[in-house]
Amino acid sequence: MNDRQRQRERWERRTETPLAVASLAYLAGYAVRVLARDLPPGWRDVCLAVVLAAWALFAVDYAVRLRLSGLGPLRFLRGHVLDTVVLVLPLLRPLRMVSVYDKVQRRRDRARLTLYARVMAYAGLTVALLGFAGALTVYHVEYGAPGATIRTFGDSVWWTCATLATVGYGDVTPVTPVGRVTAVGLMACGLALLGAVTGSFSSWLIQVFTREDEKRPPGNPPGAS
Incomplete structure (x- = not known):
């Protein structure tokens, strides 16, 4: 070094x-x-x-x-x-707070949480921070804009949650250029985070079932008495 x-x-x-x-x-x-x-x-x-x-x-x-x-x-x-x-x-x-959280969770160079739990915890923190920042941005630029449907911060939070979850009800939508660019970013992040959490949860389930199968005596199929 x-x-x-x-x-x-x-x-x-x-x-x-x-x-x-x-x-x-x-x-x-x-x-x-x-x-x-x-x-x-x-x-x-x-x-x-x-x-x-x-x-x-x-x-x-x-x-x-x-x-x-x-x-x-x-x-x-x-x-x-x-x-x-x-x-x-x-x-x-x-969002850099996620890396700080990672270091807090580590002790003697060993993570206190499992890999799957860390992925889900980090994704949850990222969604919360990103969602709040996105809701603030959209409310700031949409409030008072001609033809805007996002009139309150509550509307902005609802829209942000729907966008991050990739639901997109369409009852409230941004009309300003900055609001729409923010929407594109939130959609991309929502897809990535949702995929990370879903993949980690599926991998964790597979790992749990695999361990149960390894502990089961040979010749004893699942559900057998």
Whole structure:
């Protein structure tokens, strides 16, 4: 391991908790600005300052990791597409909390949960964070738009749940370009997460049944007395 790698790992360890707190602060500040429309101007400015400060921290972290990588900007971007997307769309930054949860669940380099349980737990956390961020975004851009059917945050949450579940009732739909782009992203994520959870649950069932078959005495078929 060279000096740059050690410096990068040391930087990531030291900034893991502050960046996780900044991610939640960004989400909370944005949520208050979107949902609390009657908030006094002074408090709205405080929320905006929190959002901008958190975004500045994300940019500094990205710049430091770019420098410590020893790669050019284009090569770094190709190898860290998700980090770049999160920097441009900081509402997705709380999804990094999933990796923090992974480290909390590990003890002495061994996961406390099984592989299948971890996949389902991570998928659940991702759905909750992604759904909340998506609902906020859609409500922010759809509220007051001409011809909009998503008029309340409740409408936005209902639409987000239906979209992530790939149900798509069609009773409320986004009409703005940003809302529709958000819908496409939620559909893709919903399909991926649903497939991951379904596949993990099916694999877990197969593993359980296989173990039961291995424990059954030879010549004793299932259901035999």
